[in-house]
Amino acid sequence: MLQVNNISLSYGPRLVLDDVSFTVAPGEKAGLIGVNGAGKSSLLKIVAGIQEADSGKVMLPRSFGYLSQDVAHETSVAEGMTVRDFIFNSIGLDIAIQTYEALTNKIAEEANAAHLPTLLKHFEQAQDALDRLGYYDADARAEQLVAGLKLGGATLDRLVQTLSGGQKTKLALARLLFQAPELLLLDEPTNFLDVEATEWLMDFLAKYSGALLIISHDLDLLDRSINKVLRLNEFTHKLEEYRGNYSSYLTQVGDALA
Known part of the structure; x- marks a missing residue:
């Protein structure tokens, strides 16, 4: 559970x-809503641990992922990486694969039988790591994300450094979704998505089993993907909570004003 206090x-x-x-x-x-300048992005950064508050406390679940509005720079660490390796790297799967392959080669080349029991034990541990990280369907999951977010025909074998800025932003989102954390923190994730990719993301988030805290100007996204509205009041600077999606929020506010 995410708990934000004072x-x-x-x-x-x-x-x-x-x-x-x-x-x-x-x-x-x-869905976190409010007028421009109300503090939505600042609050999300505080929750993610990117920015410090003047006071208060945030308690996060064991795993969470944060997507800012300026994410293309995050792919700068991917110099020389393929799209596959960059996505897999988010959960350490690329290293696990390298370890498994190195042990496979070492066992095949090992001439000293006395060393084999130790190598086989390490090999079994490497296999367990691949199982735990979902190696056997990882390519299919990554391809689904890349296709859904419309990375302009980019394949898993393409080098990240050859992608455009818009493609890199989509890739950063795909990488985050691949992690499947307990909590997603998303700041305007549809900014660089076309209509078809936005539709795909709406469906993905609606079916996502984890928790979500999202800022979006896309009202359809807030209608289809959320079940609670958190509104930052620009006059009181406090937070108001409403059950239901964005349309339900509008009805509740309208009823209160009637």
Whole structure:
């Protein structure tokens, strides 16, 4: 569970967040909304540990993934990597494969029988690691993400450094989704997606078994992929919570004003 307790933030004399508290339960999907400048991205960065609050505390689940609005730079570490290796690297699968292949070759070349029991034990551990990381269907899962997000025909064998900026942004999202963390933190994930890729992402997030906290200007996405709205009030700088999707939120606000 994500638990955010009493977060406050100011930029100089300007108050942005005032004693903000909320939870996102396992499997729950929350949309964070508010006018521009209300502090949505700042709050998401605080939750992700990228930015410090003036006060308050955040408790995160064991695994989480964060996608900022400026993610293309994250692929700079992928110099010389293929799309496959960059995606697999997010969970250490690339290293596990290299270890397995190295042990396979070493066992085949080992002339000293006395060394084989130790090598075979390490080989068994390497196999267990591949099983744990989902190696045997990893290519299929990665290809599904690359195809769904429309990376312009990029294959898993293509070098990351040859991709365009837009493709790299989509790849960073694919890499994050491949990790399948307990909690996804997404800041405007559809900014570089066309209509078809956005539709695919909506369906993916709606079916995602983990929890979600998302900022998006795409109201269809907020209708189809969330079951709770968290609104940052630009006047009070506090957070308001509404059950249901974005359309339900509009109805609740309209009823309150009627």
